[in-house]
Amino acid sequence: MTRALGVTWALLAGCEPIAPLDTAAPVEPGSMLTTVTSAENANEDGTVLVTVDVDDATTAFLVTATGSDTARLALEEIRDPSGKVVLDANDWGFGPNTLTDAFFPTGPQTVSQWPIRPEDGPLSPGKWKVEFSSTDDGGPVDVTTLSKADFDFSTGVVDAQIVWAQGVDQEPGVQEAVEVAVERWRAIWADIGITLRESYRKSDIDPDLDLYPLGSAGVLASAENGTGHSVQVIIGELVSGQNFLYGVAAGIPGTVVPSEETFVLVSWLTHAGFDGTFDNYEEKRILGETLAHEIGHFMGLAHPVEQGWGQHDALGDTDECSSMSSCQTLLGSNLMFPYPVCTGYPATDCTPQGDLSGDQLGVLNRYTATL
Amino acid sequence: MQRAILALTTLAAPAVATAAPGDWVPTEQESALLQALSLRDGSPSCGEMEAGLPNATASLTAVVAHVSMPPWAPMRAAECLVAGHAVEVRADVVRWVTDPGLKGLGILALSRLDAMPADVAIEVASAAIERGPDPAGARVRVAKAANPAVSGLAVVKP
Numbered sequence: 001m002t003r004a005l006g007v008t009w010a011l012l013a014g015c016e017p018i019a020p021l022d023t024a025a026p027v028e029p030g031s032m033l034t035t036v037t038s039a040e041n042a043n044e045d046g047t048v049l050v051t052v053d054v055d056d057a058t059t060a061f062l063v064t065a066t067g068s069d070t071a072r073l074a075l076e077e078i079r080d081p082s083g084k085v086v087l088d089a090n091d092w093g094f095g096p097n098t099l100t101d102a103f104f105p106t107g108p109q110t111v112s113q114w115p116i117r118p119e120d121g122p123l124s125p126g127k128w129k130v131e132f133s134s135t136d137d138g139g140p141v142d143v144t145t146l147s148k149a150d151f152d153f154s155t156g157v158v159d160a161q162i163v164w165a166q167g168v169d170q171e172p173g174v175q176e177a178v179e180v181a182v183e184r185w186r187a188i189w190a191d192i193g194i195t196l197r198e199s200y201r202k203s204d205i206d207p208d209l210d211l212y213p214l215g216s217a218g219v220l221a222s223a224e225n226g227t228g229h230s231v232q233v234i235i236g237e238l239v240s241g242q243n244f245l246y247g248v249a250a251g252i253p254g255t256v257v258p259s260e261e262t263f264v265l266v267s268w269l270t271h272a273g274f275d276g277t278f279d280n281y282e283e284k285r286i287l288g289e290t291l292a293h294e295i296g297h298f299m300g301l302a303h304p305v306e307q308g309w310g311q312h313d314a315l316g317d318t319d320e321c322s323s324m325s326s327c328q329t330l331l332g333s334n335l336m337f338p339y340p341v342c343t344g345y346p347a348t349d350c351t352p353q354g355d356l357s358g359d360q361l362g363v364l365n366r367y368t369a370t371l
Numbered sequence: 372m373q374r375a376i377l378a379l380t381t382l383a384a385p386a387v388a389t390a391a392p393g394d395w396v397p398t399e400q401e402s403a404l405l406q407a408l409s410l411r412d413g414s415p416s417c418g419e420m421e422a423g424l425p426n427a428t429a430s431l432t433a434v435v436a437h438v439s440m441p442p443w444a445p446m447r448a449a450e451c452l453v454a455g456h457a458v459e460v461r462a463d464v465v466r467w468v469t470d471p472g473l474k475g476l477g478i479l480a481l482s483r484l485d486a487m488p489a490d491v492a493i494e495v496a497s498a499a500i501e502r503g504p505d506p507a508g509a510r511v512r513v514a515k516a517a518n519p520a521v522s523g524l525a526v527v528k529p
Contacts, residue, residue: 208482208515238482245413246443269478273442274435274449276474283442293411307410324406339409342440350440 032371033229034058034147035257041140042067047076048132048141054081054123057149061123062368063112063130064144064255071136072105075112081126087114092314098302099314101252105135107213111255113300117315118153118362144257146229148368154361155193156370160295161226162200165207165236169200174268177278177287178235184288185295188335188354192361194370201225209236209267212248215260223258229369231256231298233264233291246270247290249297256369264294282349286340289353296336299367301360303338304331315359336360395437401430408434408444417451428456432463435476449476450483457487461494468499468509477503481512484521492521500524 042048052061067073078087089103102112112130115121134141150156162182169175186196205211205218211234223232231254239245250261271287272278278287304318305311305327312320319330332341333355340350356364364370397405400423407420414420421427434448449467452460464487467476481499484492496516499509514525 237478239413246411248412267443269475270443270446272475273439274445274475275472276476276478282440286441290411297412307406339406339411340441342409 032148032150033368034149035228036145036147038143039140040143042071042134042136042138044138046134046137048073048134048143050130050132050143050145052128052130052145052147054125054128054147056125058123058125058147059150059153060366060368061114061128061145061147062253062255062257064109064146064257064259065112065132066109066142066259067134067136068139069108071108071134071139071141073108073110073132073134073141074105075100075102075110076131076133078112078114078131079129081124081128086120096310097312097314098252098306100300105133107261109251109255109259109261111251111253113253113367115366116300116363117366118359119316120366144255146255146257146368148371150371153365155195156365157195157197158189158295158299158370159227159230160196160198161223161230161232162198163203163205163222163232163234164200165203165205165209165234168207168235168237168268169202171237171268173278174235174272177272177284178268180278180281180284181288181291184285184354185292188289188292188356191354192356192364194361194364199226199230203234205234205236207237208240209234209238209265210240211263211265212239212245213250213261215250215263217260219263220258220260223262226258228258229256229371231264231295231369232262233266233295235266235268237267237269239265239267239270247294249294252297252302253300253367254298264291264298266290266294285352286350289335289340292354293335296360296364299370300363301336303336304334304357305338307338315357315363317357317359334360395433397433398430400424401433404430404448405434405438405444408438408447409441411441414447417455421451421455428452428459431456432460435463446475446479449479453480453483454486457491461491464491464495465498468495469502469504471504474504478508478512481509482515484513484516485518489518489520492516492518493524496521496524 050063065073076089077085079085092099093103102110189196203222247266249264255262278284302313304313305321309322309327321327321330328341331337332351333353335353335356337353342350404420407414424430431448431452435445438444464480467473467480480495496513500506503509510525514522516522
């Protein structure tokens with residue numbers, strides 16, 4: 001697989017200009033979105049070039065590219081209408097800062113958001129080019145581009161569909177615990193001006209969630225019952241697979257376009273602990289922070305620092321640190337810190353983690369499904 | 372997304388619930404284990420976490436017995452015991468599936484029967500069905516085992 005300039009084009013059309021949000025009148029958030037789909041084929045060298053038509057009203061876009069089951073897709077670069085490369089995998093893929101995992105070919109789907117950060121600036125009108133690479137040279141690639149017309153990057157509304165894996169809502173105390181946890185998630189977002197608009201639904205998804213990273217048809221079917229722009233959180237008993245996970249987002253970012261990979265997975269059991277019961281508020285609060293943390297990944301946030309203290313996010317206002325003690329001091333209350341800071345002996349307390357920086361808020365508000 | 376770039380270092384005092392000070396004081400290596408077990412998105416592999424521990428079974432057992440926060444830390448430690456040390460801790464695992472106060476550990480063990488040697492899995496599954504606090508729930512989980520000798524235990528005999 002090599003890189004080459006475009007041979008395959010996603011010809012996007014029909015994007016009607018949408019007026020900026022009128023704050024005086026209620027606007028259904030979904031009306032600010034435009035969806036364009038196309039069926040493409042990768043070039044003989046695996047390149048897929050997608051054109052995104054950006055008009056005066058478009059403020060962000062999310063491109064979801066999905067190849068065949070055996071294909072592995074990755075983002076290579078994004079170019080603005082002048083041809084300037086604004087995002088290049090070579091600048092980010094193996095550097096000390098994490099901006100997105102779209103550069104890594106982990107599965108048949110890759111998701112690219114632009115702009116990601118406040119410093120990425122506004123979109124200029126014209127034809128933007130998003131270039132992917134696929135391991136399936138010449139293979140089919142379905143592309144869905146979601147564009148939003150929402151000029152207000154200081155507040156927003158996010159629809160979330162919370163899905164019970166089969167029988168999980170019948171487990172004693174779990175439904176109540178998740179509802180309390182959702183209130184914690186809502187409070188974290190309320191502090192930064194984002195409104196959570198959740199709904200619940202049952203499913204027949206196996207509660208032993210062996211869905212990461214590729215998802216399933218059941219995930220797709222459930223997502224298709226949502227608004228079409230909902231983040232989807234699946235509550236299961238365990239998150240199985242190659243590693244023992246407690247909560248996981250399909251990607252940084254993930255896609256709200258209904259797909260087999262439209263998911264955040266969360267295990268209720270591991271949050272209930274050894275006794276399997278949510279018998280104190282602390283456990284429910286931590287569950288709520290996991291929900292908000294994983295959705296944060298899904299909407300584009302990386303950890304401000306990774307354990308090891310050498311890898312940081314790409315945001316300018318999250319503190320830099322280089323040791324466990326300094327990182328816990330500076331970032332231990334940040335929602336996206338990689339672990340809860342639990343101290344004391346024999347205490348059972350962990351520091352509440354709900355803080356978000358201005359740039360982190362900027363990422364969440366730029367995510368195309370934040371309306 | 373799991374982002375577990377592992378570099379084990381020392382850890383601040385862990386949160387423990389059931390032990391008085393002195394019951395168990397983590398060593399430096401065990402503190403590093405605790406930090407790895409505390410990652411929110413998920414932990415490194417059991418092999419990675421156990422590397423450098425002089426007695427991994429004892430350390431993991433201590434975590435299960437003494438640590439309650441974050442709530443997934445003892446669960447992950449239990450997972451590693453089941454996956455790699457089930458023969459050594461079979462009595463503990465049987466206790467997990469029969470003690471109503473250890474429901475979380477019990478569900479975890481029944482969901483990981485295939486990771487245990489067959490004789491241990493059969494003993495654990497039988498104990499859960501015959502003496503556990505939720506025989507019906509145990510049958511549902513036992514029935515999912517890949518080994519027919521284990522899953523067959525879930526069949527209700529006339």
